[in-house]
Amino acid sequence: MASAPPSPASVPMPSPSNTGPLLIPVSGVAASALVDTFAQARDHGGRPHDAIDIMAERGRAVLAAADGPVEKLFWSDAGGRTLYQRADGGRLLLYYAHLDGYAPGVREGISVRKGQQIATVGSTGNADPAAPHLHFAVHVVRPDDPWYAGRPVNPYPLLTRR
């Protein structure tokens, strides 16, 4: 027999080898403008935030942070209009929330390229209408895991190389 398969308990951290660092998924936002909001507790509920909030005006272009297929377009009370994208050979799920709208032609199953516009910034869901932003999360998954699975990792170092 060949060597034993890797233990399913050891889900690897996202590797920059395949996709390179993730692109900052809001047009015109520099790495120096990002704030690490991953560990911040929410005002309501006190749960970890598990994402980065990227402030921008309503309508600013939301860009795909990596190459990969759009897996799910979904509306939730918290996230509002959301988009889940599979990346890194299926091992990452990228979650974009509070979207104002989807870009023309974006639908489940299409592949998008890193840097392609997929949506616009908004404040749908539980975002403050006076402070539109992109809520962006990165979940480590196995390729056959569903779109709602995964373990959140901090997007900040993946976006800033720090």
Ligand SMILES: [Zn+2]
């Ligand atoms: Zn958020």
